[in-house]
Amino acid sequence: MENLSSAYACLLEVCGPWGTLLLVCTILLFFIQFWYWVGYYGRIPTYRNAARSDARPPVSVALVVHEPDYGFIEEGLPALLEQDYRDFEIVVTDLSGDVEFGEALALVAEHNPKLNVTRMVRDPRFPISDKMALNVAIKAARYDNILLTTVDSRPASRQWIARMARGFADSDIVIGYCGMEGGTPAAGRIIRTDNACRSVRWLSAAMHGKPYRGTLQNIGFTRKLYFDNGGFNYLNMNIGEDDLFIQKLLRSGRASVVVSSNSTVRQRIWGGTAWWYADRCMRSNAFRYYPRRVKTFIAAELWSRALFFACVIAAALLLPPELKLFAAGLFLMRFGLVLFEMRRIARRLSERGILRTVPLYDLCAPAFEAWMACDRKFRRSPGLWR
Numbered sequence: 001m002e003n004l005s006s007a008y009a010c011l012l013e014v015c016g017p018w019g020t021l022l023l024v025c026t027i028l029l030f031f032i033q034f035w036y037w038v039g040y041y042g043r044i045p046t047y048r049n050a051a052r053s054d055a056r057p058p059v060s061v062a063l064v065v066h067e068p069d070y071g072f073i074e075e076g077l078p079a080l081l082e083q084d085y086r087d088f089e090i091v092v093t094d095l096s097g098d099v100e101f102g103e104a105l106a107l108v109a110e111h112n113p114k115l116n117v118t119r120m121v122r123d124p125r126f127p128i129s130d131k132m133a134l135n136v137a138i139k140a141a142r143y144d145n146i147l148l149t150t151v152d153s154r155p156a157s158r159q160w161i162a163r164m165a166r167g168f169a170d171s172d173i174v175i176g177y178c179g180m181e182g183g184t185p186a187a188g189r190i191i192r193t194d195n196a197c198r199s200v201r202w203l204s205a206a207m208h209g210k211p212y213r214g215t216l217q218n219i220g221f222t223r224k225l226y227f228d229n230g231g232f233n234y235l236n237m238n239i240g241e242d243d244l245f246i247q248k249l250l251r252s253g254r255a256s257v258v259v260s261s262n263s264t265v266r267q268r269i270w271g272g273t274a275w276w277y278a279d280r281c282m283r284s285n286a287f288r289y290y291p292r293r294v295k296t297f298i299a300a301e302l303w304s305r306a307l308f309f310a311c312v313i314a315a316a317l318l319l320p321p322e323l324k325l326f327a328a329g330l331f332l333m334r335f336g337l338v339l340f341e342m343r344r345i346a347r348r349l350s351e352r353g354i355l356r357t358v359p360l361y362d363l364c365a366p367a368f369e370a371w372m373a374c375d376r377k378f379r380r381s382p383g384l385w386r
Contacts, residue, residue, distance in 0.1 A: 019319055023327070026315055029308035030330045036301050037341050040208065041200050045344035047207045049166065049258050057168050058087035059161055059220075060116075060141035063149050064133040065094050068101035072151050073108065080149075081112055084158040085165065091116045091141050093133040116140060129386050131232030131241060138226060147220040148241075149265060153178060156264040156350065163263035164220055172225045172253030173246065175206050176218035176263050177349055183269035191269055191276045193357040197365070200345060201298060203257065211255045212294045213243035218265045221246075225253045238386050240286045247291065261350040281372055282381035306366035308334070338362055 061080060065072065080090045094102055094117055102119060109115040118140045120128055138146055145168045147161065155161075156179075167174030177199060180192045202213045219242055229248055232241055246255075269276075287295065315327035342358050345351075 026311040026327055029304050032304040033334055037337055041204045042341055043204050043207045045348045055169050057145050058143040059145045059165050060089050060091050060143040061147045062091045062137035064130055065096055065151050068096045068098035073104055079154050083161045085161040088161050089114050089116050091137045093137040094119045095133055097122050129238055135231050144223045146223055150217050152268040153217040153265045157262040159262040164258055167256035167258050171256035172222045173255040174220035175214040175257045177259050178215040178217035178265045178267050180269050181266045187272040188269055189357050193354045193361045196351050206257045214246055216242040217267050236386055239283050244286050244289055264350055281376050282384055285376055302366045302369055
């Protein structure tokens with residue numbers, strides 16, 4: 001105790017009370033970040049999926065087609081219909097209103113009994129939302145286990161349904177991962193990094209038994225659980241299918257996480273960073289309705305990261321040279337830790353080429369999230385409400 005008190009007195013003499021407080025805050029924030037990346041996010045690389053089982057429950061895959069997309073007929077449908085699984089079907093709700101496209105879908109359905117096509121006629125007076133269309137698809141499904149995906153997503157392998165179906169063995173909700181692909185080299189890498197780093201939050205929470213969301217491109221639940229909870233009817237918003245509704249389902253159901261190279265799907269990048277920002281800003285409007293514990297969990301990581309960077313900068317300007325080096329060492333240790341963990345996580349998620357942009361994203365993410373929060377507070381996203 002005498003040695004500790006003398007060291008504190010020496011530190012107080014060298015740095016002064018404010019410098020000592022700054023150094024203590026820097027160390028404390030470093031350990032908070034250490035806990036997030038090692039104790040929480042570090043679960044993803046070592047997480048064990050649902051065990052192999054002889055049970056192969058029948059599965060219905062539901063999705064919505066908004067526009068006549070012949071690329072979906074030529075590439076997307078074959079990737080779904082050629083899945084290596086015995087009892088499954090693909091249920092498509094066609095909202096395109098295009099006669100030729102509808103006939104092309106019907107022709108595929110005639111030659112493949114695993115394809116089930118339902119059509120909804122658009123009426124300008126009564127817009128049809130994705131939730132309404134998915135509700136029709138789920139009602140038309142033959143099987144009780146439902147997987148959701150989107151027309152712009154592709155399974156990473158022919159084992160996608162088989163891997164995701166394992167989750168239904170002991171759970172009512174199955175959560176998978178969706179990566180991004182395409183786009184220009186620069187914008188595509190930024191978008192993929194942002195998508196992977198945000199997915200780390202909710203995947204790790206689900207793996208720790210505290211799920212709060214999934215991704216619409218790769219999520220599943222039982223039809224009974226869906227209708228017992230009233231289906232997609234949350235606040236008349238055009239978002240929330242993969243987070244707000246899942247939070248509602250979790251009150252009466254259990255969730256399992258399936259993450260592997262074969263259970264992943266890839267979503268097409270439709271535009272550049274402006275398109276991605278607009279989409280992110282609109283979907284982030286659901287955040288205000290999240291449970292308080294989830295908002296605290298996310299905000300604490302972002303704020304502790306931003307404050308850690310601020311403390312390191314202040315230490316580099318105000319503290320004596322030897323303590324400046326100590327603060328810089330903590331800064332470099334944290335970056336090394338982030339890169340090490342993200343490398344392991346990227347391998348588990350089958351993400352390639354994102355480590356180059358992880359340091360930049362790590363530095364800018366707190367400011368970016370704060371900017372987006374201000375943007376959605378003062379500007380209404382088009383298409384948010386119906």
